[in-house]
Amino acid sequence: MTLDRFIQIKYKSDDEKVRELVSILRELGLECARTIEEHVDLQFDALKNLRGNLGDDETFIKLVVANSIVSYQLSAKGEQWWWEFSHYFSANPPERGIAEAYADFLPNSRTNRRLVSGKVKRLEKLEPFLERLDMDALKGYYFGGMERLRDDLARALGSKRSAKTVVFAVKMFGYAGRIAFGEFVPYPMGIEIPDDVRINAYTKRFTNEPPVSFWKKVAEKTGIPPLHIDSILWPVLGGNPEVLRRLEEHCEESDAVLGLASL
Numbered sequence: 315m316t317l318d319r320f321i322q323i324k325y326k327s328d329d330e331k332v333r334e335l336v337s338i339l340r341e342l343g344l345e346c347a348r349t350i351e352e353h354v355d356l357q358f359d360a361l362k363n364l365r366g367n368l369g370d371d372e373t374f375i376k377l378v379v380a381n382s383i384v385s386y387q388l389s390a391k392g393e394q395w396w397w398e399f400s401h402y403f404s405a406n407p408p409e410r411g412i413a414e415a416y417a418d419f420l421p422n423s424r425t426n427r428r429l430v431s432g433k434v435k436r437l438e439k440l441e442p443f444l445e446r447l448d449m450d451a452l453k454g455y456y457f458g459g460m461e462r463l464r465d466d467l468a469r470a471l472g473s474k475r476s477a478k479t480v481v482f483a484v485k486m487f488g489y490a491g492r493i494a495f496g497e498f499v500p501y502p503m504g505i506e507i508p509d510d511v512r513i514n515a516y517t518k519r520f521t522n523e524p525p526v527s528f529w530k531k532v533a534e535k536t537g538i539p540p541l542h543i544d545s546i547l548w549p550v551l552g553g554n555p556e557v558l559r560r561l562e563e564h565c566e567e568s569d570a571v572l573g574l575a576s577l
């Protein structure tokens with residue numbers, strides 16, 4: 315029995331809806347994902363703001379990776395958390411280690427208040443890896459080969475390569491690299507979608523298959539890597555009015571994008 319056939323039997327999909335999803339995503343393509351990332355996603359603006367205020371690209375990129383690793387069990391929307399992060403570190407650049415900076419930041423955070431000591435411990439685990447990185451490694455080795463970052467982050471944290479915070483850190487590193495290096499590098503096809511509550515709930519509209527394997531197949535059918543698919547879905551599913559306004563302003567295909575929310 316082929317793997318596809320096995321998956322078909324094990325998991326049930328609403329084939330018509332999946333066809334519609336694939337057809338919309340094909341029509342949108344990678345360029346639309348890039349437009350949404352750079353002109354619609356409020357998280358991208360939060361990073362641009364931080365980079366402008368810090369004036370130190372190495373610290374900027376390391377902070378973005380660190381922040382992604384503690385982006386779970388939030389107490390507010392992701393966009394609000396990333397703006398709180400941007401404001402905080404614009405005013406309080408880390409003076410000693412990153413884990414120590416978060417030990418000051420998180421207990422007073424409005425948008426990331428849960429599991430604080432566990433989050434600081436994760437950063438203590440990550441810190442030796444971050445300390446070894448310089449701009450050559452960040453640009454030449456990781457921006458040009460983002461699977462390497464996923465693998466090395468997973469190893470440093472003792473997590474699975476597909477863990478939500480690991481692949482999400484690659485997504486935000488891609489944003490930070492674009493801002494710092496002024497260059498667009500598409501995400502690799504082989505990096506999984508971040509399997510979080512929003513994506514998980516949306517996946518259930520199409521199938522009972524696990525999100526990571528479902529979106530891998532959608533990525534192959536549409537030619538859009540999973541992390542870029544996440545960028546198309548994430549702002550639309552959040553329903554933030556400011557995001558929807560920006561979508562209409564910047565994205566020619568905004569109707570098709572919004573159509574995804576009603577599938």
Ligand SMILES: Nc1nc2[nH]c(O)nc2c(=O)[nH]1
Nearest residue numbers: 385392393508510513544548
């Ligand atoms: N799948 C995603 N999860 C997220 N969490 C967060 O804070 N931002 C994101 C995101 O862009 N995608």
